[in-house]
Amino acid sequence: MKSLFGNLVYCLFLFVSDVYGTYRLNGFDPLQVTAQSYAQRRNLARPPLRTLDPSVTDNSCRSRPLDLVFIIDSSRSVRPGEFEKVKIFLADMVDTLDVGPEATRVAVVNYASTVKIEFLLKAHLNKPNMKQAITRIEPLAAGTMTGLAIKSAMTKAFTEESGARPKSKNIAKVAIIVTDGRPQDQVEEVSAAARGSGIEIYAVGVDRADMTSLRLMASNPLEDHVFYVETYGVIEKLTSKFRETLCEVKVVVVEDPCKCEARLAFQMQTQAALQEITARLADMTGRVEQIENILGPV
Known part of the structure; x- marks a missing residue:
């Protein structure tokens, strides 16, 4: 026995x-x-995020083709006038991009306690229509479910059915998160899964944004993917910084590729x-x- x-x-x-x-x-x-979470936590104590250089105003470069999704916080802490500045930032960003079916496609995910996909990558393939759609975005007003927003972007916005190009085309997938608060849900695991699927994440913190959460969300190296501005009133300064960044050829998804x-x-x-x-x-x-x-x- x-x-x-x-x-x-x-x-x-x-x-x-x-x-x-x-x-x-x-x-x-x-x-x-685990790869993404481990690398992220190892980098939390690294040098602080990059500061903005408002002197960068070069418009000459052409952005590389992207599948670009903006994930914007419209919780109660974002006042109506501030949210309008976020929309101006989005419109200015669109102006800096080469938008088109074979160039950059853009989607917008709006979130608070719920998530609303304002438009998909396949919806607007020219700048005038895209900017008009941005003007119609309204704040959702309550809660800060950032993790849910990232998951929705990954599973709904970055899909071929929604307009994302197949992997065989080698088009970079980029998410830019803009938030002024602390997430009310978990962001580490879902952000790691998003990065592991090939999405490069930039995290933009405004005013009271929780910097630890921003670093857990963003891709490595953190000094290139985490930004902070004091108020929504100066968020437009980020446009030139992103113009500089998105004109680069490199895409960093995992710091430890092996x-x-x-x-x-x-x-x-x-x-x-x-x-x-x-x-x-x-x-x-x-x-x-x-x-x-x-x-x-x-």
Whole structure:
């Protein structure tokens, strides 16, 4: 009986190991999510975000083709006049881009306690129509569900059905998040999943924005992807900075492309879980042996 139980424990151990090796959380590779989260937390204490250089005014460069999604906070803390400045910023950004079916496509995700996709990447493929659609955006007024907004952008806005180009076309996918508050939901895991799927994330904080959350959301290197402005009144200064950034050719999605450090972190987490399960199995084995000793040979 002892031999039979030992074999049972061993088989259970192999089953648990196989589960950990093949498990996929919510459709996302846990190794990629861990890769992104691990790299993000390692960078939280790095040098502060880049400051803006208002002297950059060059209009000569052409933006690389993008699938670009703006994710804008319209919670109660964003006053109506401030939200209008966000819309002006979006319109100014559109003016700096080469918009078109084969160039840059733009979508806008508006969020507070709920999420509203104002228009998809396939909706407006010229600047006049796009800017007119931006003028019609209204604030949603309550809550700051930033994580939900990022998830909606990833699963609904950045899809081929919504107008995103297929991976074979090698078009960069970029999200620009603008917020002045602290998320009321979790942003780390969903942001890691978004970055792991190939989305480059820029995080723009205004006034009371939580800088730790911005750093957890943004792509690496953080000094190139996290920005801060004191008020919505000066957010237009970001236009020149993004013009400079979006004219660059490089796209940085994962700081550790080989995932060496992330793989180690994931393996350590898995090993710890397996050790805990093994300890419980050993305890259960000991109890069964005690019962066998009491009952005697069967």
